[in-house]
Amino acid sequence: MDVLIDAPDERAFKECVAYLADEGVPSRVLGRGTNVLVRGGGIEGAVLIAGDALGGVERDANTVSAGSGISLARLLSFCADEGLSGLEGLAGIPGTVGGAVVTNAGSHGTAIGEHLTEIVAFEPGKSSAAIAAGQLGIGYRHTALPPGAIVERVRLELEEGDPEKIRESQRETLDRKWRAQPCGMRSAGCIFKNPPDVPAGLLIDRTGLKGTRVGGAVVSDLHANFIVNDRGATADDVEKLIEVVRTKVREEAGVELELEIEIVGRRAN
Ligand SMILES: Cc1cc2nc3c(=O)[nH]c(=O)nc-3n(C[C@H](O)[C@H](O)[C@H](O)COP(=O)(O)OP(=O)(O)OC[C@H]3O[C@@H](n4cnc5c(N)ncnc54)[C@H](O)[C@@H]3O)c2cc1C
Incomplete structure (x- = not known):
């Protein structure tokens, strides 16, 4: 890539997106880049890292709202601590929550899109808006985001469960992966x-x-x-x-x- 931008907070992230669009500089957002193969000549223009700038995770009853920049591992750890079940089969998938939603990451019979209720996304020059999961064309390892949309937050509906059982189930998923991959x-x-x-x-x-x-x-x-x-x-x-x-x-x-x-x-x- 020509420029890598790791913005310190959400405001700076959005300002960078707007600036790049105004200047006509091609840009794309990456989480941890775990699903991309970057050719030797690098990515043209700017790469924005969705990291701490798009962070945070909280719950309201059985709904979890997570920033797209947090790691999937952090989300799974939060779910176990909070006794929220449903994502255990995703244990061991590297990368961010945003990357997982865009690729509809999944394993062991479950995919993140099954629990997604909505995303909050924005496009350069437009304000943030919620998009219901049903409008995202979610399929096997695929989510149809509007062109140029950047995922800020995602909302997931989970079930109540016992924290220890959830942790155990996550560990089992990890063990199976370490044996087979x-x-x-x-x-x-x-x-x-x-x-x-x-x-x-x-x-x-x-x-x-x-x-x-x-x-x-x-x-x-x-x-x-x-x-x-x-x-x-x-x-x-x-x-x-x-x-x-x-x-x-x-x-x-x-x-x-x-x-x-x-x-x-x-x-x-
Ligand atoms: C060892 C290993 C094991 C893996 N196992 C699995 C598995 O079991 N199941 C599975 O499904 N995948 C698996 N993957 C693939 C990968 O980890 C997942 O697809 C992961 O969810 C990608 O997250 P990421 O943050 O790295 O996304 P990236 O690779 O950074 O990005 C993926 C795509 O999403 C876009 N994107 C990322 N964040 C945003 C955002 N905030 N807004 C808009 N667009 C965005 C990027 O532009 C890119 O097009 C594995 C990868 C590795 C290396």
């Missing part, structure tokens, strides 16, 4: 969405591509839908390996795999 290694999580009938990992496994390497990028031996960064992979290595996998699965299984991660930025010269 290369959690200790650098990756962007699952590369491809699961096609309707067969998980992407199983399709890739059947082609025998586990362990296949391009430069420092390797198809994980533990979970074939993960590409791990071993020995300094470049984004270009990862992109080339994605194409190797996609081509083999197309040729052998007749399935066109769709990316779950987002590839952004300019190619390296």
Whole structure:
């Protein structure tokens, strides 16, 4: 990227968004960037980090209102402390609440969108407005935000539960992930969405591509839908390996795999 902006508070964040729009500078918001592969040439223009500037979390009865910049881990810890159940299956997903809502992050049979009642979002030059979850076209790993919209806060409806049981359920989710996924290694999580009938990992496994390497990028031996960064992979290595996998699965299984991660930025010269 050309400029990285980590604004200290909400007012400064919004002023930066307005300034960039007025000056015609391309910009995008990222949470922790855990679902993006940034090409070697970087992102054109400015990247705004949704962090502490869009923070805070509170409850009103069974509704939780969370700033988009807080981490999903922080939200889950809050829910456990408050005895609010529903998000336990999301334990271990890195990134922010905003990133989770935009990607409709999920695992273990649940997705954040199932609990979403509304978001508060704004667009450059416009004031903040609530958008009901039903208007967001929420689907599998997908939320249709209005173009240019930046998520400020999200509201989630949860159920009352016992804090200790909620913590235990979160721990079980984490344990299962550590057994089945290369959690200790650098990756962007699952590369491809699961096609309707067969998980992407199983399709890739059947082609025998586990362990296949391009430069420092390797198809994980533990979970074939993960590409791990071993020995300094470049984004270009990862992109080339994605194409190797996609081509083999197309040729052998007749399935066109769709990316779950987002590839952004300019190619390296
Ligand atoms: C090891 C690992 C495991 C993972 N496991 C899972 C899993 O089990 N399930 C799953 O669904 N995903 C998983 N992921 C993917 C990723 O963690 C999730 O998609 C996560 O919710 C993304 O959050 P983020 O803050 O990093 O978003 P980012 O990657 O920063 O952004 C994702 C998208 O949202 C947009 N965005 C982010 N914040 C805002 C905002 N405030 N307003 C508007 N747009 C915004 C960005 O522009 C981008 O388009 C995993 C990733 C890794 C690395």
